[in-house]
Amino acid sequence: MMDVGRHPRIKIFTLSDIQSIKGYIGNFNVKINKKARLVDENECTACGDCTKECPVVIPNEFDMGLSSRKAIFLPFPQAIPSSYIINQQECLGKDPIICGKCIKLCEKGCIDFDMKDEEIEFTVGTIIVATGMEIYDPRDMDEYGYTRYENVITSMEFERLINAGGPTKGEMIRMTDRKIPRSVAFIQCVGSRSLKKGGAYCSNICCMNTIKDTLILKEHYHDIDLKVFYIDIRSFGKGSEDLFRRSKGEGVNYIRGLPGQIREDPNTKNLILSVENTATNKLEEHEVDMVVLSLGVKPHGDAQKIQEMLALQKTSDGFYMEAHPKLQPVDSATKGIFFAGCSESPKDIKDSVTQASASASRAMRLMSGGEITTEAITALVDKEKCNICGICAHVCPYNAVMMDKDNNMPAQINQIACTGCGTCAAECPADAITMKHYTDSQIEEQIDSLLEESPEQKVVTFACNWCSYAGADYAGVSRLQYPSQIRLIRTMCSGRVDKKFIWRAFKKGAPVVLVSGCHFGDCHYIDANHWTEKRVKKIWKKMERIGIRPERLQLEWISASEGVRFSKVMKKMENLRAKVTLEEIQDTKRILQEHNE
């Protein structure tokens, strides 16, 4: 922490929210809002005089509410910046009639109630997303009685109690009588590995954390009786199995089975755990002085905002999704953006540090070169054809279209900002936009050639490169079988799928057409797939109007990790296809001929 705080090349903005990030690899424009601290962080010496007469007493978040702090406070002794802060929601204000005591106490005059939030703007070449995680709230699991029974605490509260700098100066005490417990039970997987509550995934850190906790307790209080209730102990990784063995060697009792319920003895405030011991298949009751819930972790609430801003993708558990699970484990699918720590998945300190260094080196690889080359797959406007309607500028998720309607200037596309989704090309009413490497005529040729023979046997599927095409690959890698009638046409984004491609496929005899892309919020091109949906809805209406069954055009969102879903959707497509008769296909061709589509 100290190293970061004093490094001349690191500028730290605390109390700051990211407002917006625009731009692209190599040149991101960042806007942040630095909230007013009301204490000059450069002048404050953290002497603590200001806090002495502050009348507002608040539970201290840093100690998980096990101690108190004032409305003007230092988050913890080693905080960086080493400066007090006033919480504006809690403070009574500067009015001397009401309070304003801290202002008088600060001899250096660092307290400034007129300090305003600052908007700060800067540019960067690369971004590392390390938004971290949140800890599962165990009140969700009523059977363990957290908050109902005072002697049931969480693993984070345990950390503060056992910490020499914590509220009890490192003594583990029972909340009800302040005595050192003679027996403690740890319950594993609280908020993890459950399909009902918390996450379905393993939170990675909690087994080892509990093993560590048992060793610390045994070191502090040699005779303490410790029990750990678990599903499996996952002590993988260097040094971990050793630690587990040491814990067992110290006499910690590991019991396989999670308690179904905890009751409190109203007199002693002891806790009685009912558990099915799955090693012996017996129902057991265990009475202990204290219970520690070993909490799992979940994605941070802030992750959503950053995800939308940077067009990142998430896996089904809510953590950020890497560009490739094995070969690019720290890259995001958006170039120039990398993940570090628990934002990508639950990790212990060692893995967080390892991943952070990996991300840093990936970012440095870009920055050290000073320039990078990118794909030439971008859009181009034919000035002659452009009718200056402005639709392309309206649909572009990247503001890459320069437009001057007032001066009758045709659209122009910034070749660096353009990422090649092709939405503009699909929406342009004048067909004035060419999508390089995915031109209209190239996609039409693909449609034609796939429907050249026995078109009634085929399902034309448009798949976006990042999600649904990758989902098909995932189905392949997992060897998930599906009907062989499916034919994929790859586009960079589902936004590229022009309505004329769909009509063309039907005209050439396609029984079913599927347009597939990323889930909303997952689109690699921010929100280009919203235009896909709008377009498909319009076509459905028209199909209905002119007498073609709208069911024959399908729209599905399939993510890169949804191989199972991909194969299910393909089975559904084949069922739809099997119901389309040759007569219906002939009818469709006739109708489309009549309507000149």
Added chain:
Amino acid sequence: MSRVGVFICHCGVNISSTVDVEKLCEEFAQEDGVAIATEYKYMCSDPGQRIIKEAIEAHNLDSIVVASCSPRLHERTFQLCIEGAGLNRYKLEMANIREQCSWVHKDKEYATLKAKDLIKMAVAKARKNQPFDQLSIPVLKKALVIGGGIAGMQAAIDIAKAGHKVTLVERTPTIGGRMAQLDKTFPTLDCSA
């Protein structure tokens, strides 16, 4: 008339156990605009890439279709390969006959039919592939780190020590994150501060 080269990969037996690679080769060799259609056990291997490079020269090919695994895996491999033989990288087209065909279908007849369509589509597109130059973009030597926990701090210090500027943005009043709250940490039971 275009001069497309079609290169079909067996991927060991990953493709050829479900797709009749030889038959496809014979059929595509007859196709209009296809100058050569050939197969090899592993197209991505050095000898496989050499076959492509030599064919580009020998047959004066102007577009390449590689029918093998997913382009998400080996598109770059084959782009570099044809670049090495003097063709622009955008002259490459891939037909995904492994992930999206041989691995997901068991019936050899139907899988071969599908593979044929996939290659046909790739040839149709490849005929119209144009050469493009990649764009060069300058990269600012400054990084943004979002989040001041252990991971954010480590990334920031690594980048700063390598000589680049870093801006670290943290939502709370201090950096340190969760780690600052911990006492001793596994597996070495040392202090986290």
